[in-house]
Amino acid sequence: MEPKIINSRQNKQYKYFLSIAKRKIAGLCLLEGQRLVHELLQSRYAANCSTVLLSKEQWSILTEEEKKTISNGRECVILEDSLLESLVNTVSSQGWAAVMQIPSQADLQSLLTHKTTFNFYPPVKNFQTAEIVLILDALQDPGNMGSIIRSAAAFGIKAIFTLPATVHAWQSKVIRAAMGGMFKVPLVEQIEAAQLFSLLQQHNYQILGTGFNNQSIYDYLQSKTAAAALKLAVVIGNEGNGIREETQKYLDAVLTIPMLPNNESLNAAAACAVTLAALRFR
CATH class of the missing domain: 3.30.1330.30 (Ribosomal protein L30/S12)
Structure with a gap:
């Protein structure tokens, strides 16, 4: 035609x-x-x-x-x-x-119960095929969101969920920054926290926050809890304020990326990439 x-x-x-x-x-x-x-x-x-x-x-x-x-x-x-x-x-x-x-919202139950395999990864020592989902809590910068989606695709994330007050995903700045990642990872937007975290707990997900705490992510990875956890949910918070107080009550652990003392913090997208890489290839 x-x-x-x-x-x-x-x-x-x-x-x-x-x-x-x-x-x-x-x-x-x-x-x-x-x-x-x-x-x-x-x-x-x-x-x-x-x-x-x-x-x-x-x-x-x-x-x-x-x-x-x-x-x-x-x-x-x-x-x-x-x-x-x-x-x-x-x-x-x-x-x-x-x-x-814009894709319709996926069914939460189907996403969480579907078994994902990661045969495209090369062999890695101590590699575990953990089911990892990502939760964005009031993230505001479209460039950050796009970069996070790109990282999620790179590290085989099962699904991305956004909580209310998070920037809309299907906009040009996010799509460009995601570099095709939008088409590789299911994304469900604007889910109420109580509903989402209840389902994650029912499906035995270990819920991990990112922020400042005494426990580094590498200490966590050496723990018995991490060794037994084959379902992980990672929460990335707001660029300036981190994970909201009302979301923190659902966390099983808060993990920190160690840095030299003269540095305040990492960009949200950079912190997410480091965290996902560590969890995927632990």
């Missing part, structure tokens, strides 16, 4: 795309960049992509096979360069964008 061509800002469909880009239409988001669009089309969420937007130049250099793949079950629209540029927030879109339906 031949693509539709849009040359005018008065075009109704262009105005529709612009509303999506400005997050004025619930349930839809606009992805920017060739790599990200390709990641989407190769992911479990490929069916969520309703429209691919391309510049004239990008369409002209595609092979017939590539055009067929992109247009499979979805609309393909060619936009004038100025129109496409008005939709994206970056200069690196490379003439590519896509309209995506």
Whole structure:
């Protein structure tokens, strides 16, 4: 099927795309960049992509096979360069964008009971295939969230849950920073703490917070509790204030990353990456 061509800002469909880009239409988001669009089309969420937007130049250099793949079950629209540029927030879109339906919230029970295997990891001494989930508590910076999602994908995290007051995940800054991680880890947003932590406790998850405490993460990893724990839930708190007081009551332990004394703290995303790496390859 031949693509539709849009040359005018008065075009109704262009105005529709612009509303999506400005997050004025619930349930839809606009992805920017060739790599990200390709990641989407190769992911479990490929069916969520309703429209691919391309510049004239990008369409002209595609092979017939590539055009067929992109247009499979979805609309393909060619936009004038100025129109496409008005939709994206970056200069690196490379003439590519896509309209995506935001995935529906996954069933919590199904996520927590599903058994995950990690056969893609190389052999590591004392490696354990722990089930690890990540909980974001009032995290506010989109760049931090995207980086955390990217780390979660890298370390085989089973699912990510966000508590109320956490920044919305399906926005352009988060998606760009996640570098395709959005399509690799199930993400459930705005879950009430009481509901989530009750389910985690029912499914025998050890709930770990990150922050300042006497116990370093490496001391914890040498403990009998850690050796027996095959289900772990890691809570990452707000950039400035850490884990909220109302969330702390659910924690089984608070773990600290040791640092030289002349350093105050790590960035939330950096602390998350260090923590997940330590827990995965303990």
